[in-house]
Amino acid sequence: MPRRPTPIALAAVLLTAALAACSATPTPAAAPAPPSKPPAATTPAPASAGSAPSETFAVGVRQLRLNRGGDRPLPVTIWYPASGDAGKAPKRGATAANGRFPVVVFSHGLTGRPDDYAALLTPWTAAGFVVAAPAFPHTSRGTDNNALDVLNQPADVSYVLDQVLALDTKADDPLRGRLATDRVAAAGHSAGGVTTIGLFGVNRDKRLDAGLVFAGTGIGVGTAFAGTAAPQLFVHGQADEVVKYAAGKAVYDAVPWPKAMLSLPKGDHGRGLLGNGAALRVITDTSVDFLRWTLYGDEKAKARIPEGATRGGIATLDDHL
Template sequence: MAGASTASAAAAPILASTTASSLAPQTITAEYRPAPGSAPAATFEVDRTVFSFSRGDRALPTTVWYPKGERGPFPLVLFSHGLTSQPTDYEAMLTRWAQAGFVVAGPTYPKTWYGAPDLDANDIVNQPADASHVIDLMLSSAGAVTAIIDADRIAAAGHSAGGITTTGLFSAHRDERLKAGIVQAGTDFQGTPFTGPAAAMLFVHGRKDTTVTYRAGHAVYAAVPWSRAMLSITDGGHVTESDDFEATTRTTTQFLRYALYGDPVAKAQLPTAAAVGGVATLESQL
């Protein structure tokens, strides 16, 4: 859970693992097994709204994509944007998740978003607490959108700095409500090992990423002691490009359908999703 306090922005080690992670490889000691179920067969119409959330003096305007006019309940996915980005930069992918039956909440972090007047990469250390607080507010706020959320099925996902934020939610700032995580082009959170109850984890990383190296990302994948998978984009860099968008989006969607709905068909379709376009390979120990 998030409080109103923040960590020191002087924590420069937050970016120390972008070249290599210090986390040691782990064998899987606790498997994540969701209760069997079925993900929605429908493709939902999607609407978007913005909530004016905050944590203390930290403004956290949160863009939410959700199935329009539906009663749910639907799982919640908390998405964290990258450095000098904003949630709407990822709208194409996040809309696809919402079409598949998820409520997707993307906070704009105060010091790492595209228009931040006092941009500070070290402020990533405060973002896991921000993310947990946004989850708190999504679950406690009254309204038609928040009313369709299933509070027992929650995942976190993020890209780059948002991927580091996501890793933090499963390690240094463990939010035990999370059943699954997606880390895109991310690395560890200040070298802190994964902890807490088992969760399903999916990593997506370009083999030619020079911002957060593939070596760093794969090391963090190998350090997860729970059910895990990794989608490696053969010629991918740090951001999703048009040629690998479908493989990335289909794989992440099927992963969420499995991890949060317990759909065995979605799990079985992961290799097919990863193979779209012949641009990626999949390692899976889910």
């Protein structure tokens, strides 16, 4: 008689199936779930009341070579607010702008690379955030694309945060004195969304004040959100052919903290979600205001979210922030 699969083994099979089809032929989207009820506790935990920078920054970029445990190479791309003229392409090695900037760590999807998301991440940087994006050892492009290794990535992200935040006090480092180490968020797309969800559950990183999940699912990491309330923004295309909309919505419904879900009726798993001009502008503006609120304590930014998220009829917003 064959042995019954263990819950862990079953989750592993489901995770592989869910994430291994990143380039699969699109299939019809699942019907959207009904709006969720407001969470029992809606007291947010943003940074102390204040305002985010009103200026737009130039963007600098650098690489950090890390390795967790000696066998998990983690090259990290860091985009940071820089001195100079805003609106130009990121400049390698540019001088960091004056100020202390919150940190956002971003996790890519299966077969992805940090640079794939530059159109989203550089506007975050220009708005006043340092963005650190590792390339994972077994799920980035050019590796063995082992989807199961996603389960090891929350620990990778926490390690990356250790090293990046330490730059604030590292002698002669270009980011010395430029990092707001007490204001940190995690974000990720697809497999990186799974990674991000894991960071707020059994692998909770207590330093995280907020999370942004793009086309994510709880398969493999569960939905046992734990610890201090950390507002969450979910973004999901209702025509997602890889991670069905209903799967992302189920995770969103399980969040016990302040939360919002930006739903794109015509959005797929990535091309429309992060590649379409009009949709990307809505996603960028909404996510920037979410970060301004959660990491700078900017209440005016929070107030702008509902209008900006629904501008042009491209997306709808389930708002319980």
